[in-house]
Amino acid sequence: MPETIQPAALRTDGVLQLPLPALSLLSDLQRRGACCAWCRTTLTAETAVDAGERPAVDGGQLFPRGCxxxxxxxxxxxxxxxxxxxxxxxxxxxxxxxxxxxxxxxxxxx
Ligand SMILES: [Zn+2]
Ligand SMILES: [Zn+2]
Incomplete structure (x- = not known):
């Protein structure tokens, strides 16, 4: 059976690479995961959900999190x-x- 799970979708640690808004819409705070990648709510350790670290197409690294x-x-x-x-x-x-x-x-x- 062919392997059809996109390898990027789920990391080995169980974190999903969630679909993010366009990179151009993300602020520095959002790139660092300090606030929600979608609604910009400020996040705490209790409220944040890991959205999956990934390289950004502009060469940086994203550490996105969301509410x-x-x-x-x-x-x-x-x-x-x-x-x-x-x-x-x-x-x-x-x-x-x-x-x-x-x-x-x-x-x-x-
Ligand atoms: Zn599946
Ligand atoms: Zn949010």
């Missing part, structure tokens, strides 16, 4: 796009990407 609500919405978007392309999800409800995204959606209480 629970926004991360949940991003997880929903990721799951929607992922599940249509993933052969594992078709037959196996325990696809790790799906499980991780569903957990974020539940934590957001969407």
């Amino acid at each position: 629970r609500k926004c991360a949940g919405r991003a997880a929903y978007q990721l799951l929607w796009e992922h599940s249509r392309a993933c052969d594992v999800c078709r037959t196996d409800p325990t696809c790790p990407v799906s499980v991780a995204a569903t957990r974020l959606m539940q934590e957001a209480e969407l």
Whole structure:
């Protein structure tokens, strides 16, 4: 069976690489994860959800984080796009990407 899980979607530590707003829309605070990558709410260690460190296309490094609500919405978007392309999800409800995204959606209480 071909490997269809996008390797970038789920890191080995279980953190999802959530889909982010366009890089040009992110402030320095958002790039560092000091405030939510989507709604710009200031984050604390208790409220922040890791959105997946990644290199930025402009050469920098992103450490994006989000509030629970926004991360949940991003997880929903990721799951929607992922599940249509993933052969594992078709037959196996325990696809790790799906499980991780569903957990974020539940934590957001969407
Ligand atoms: Zn937010
Ligand atoms: Zn899947």
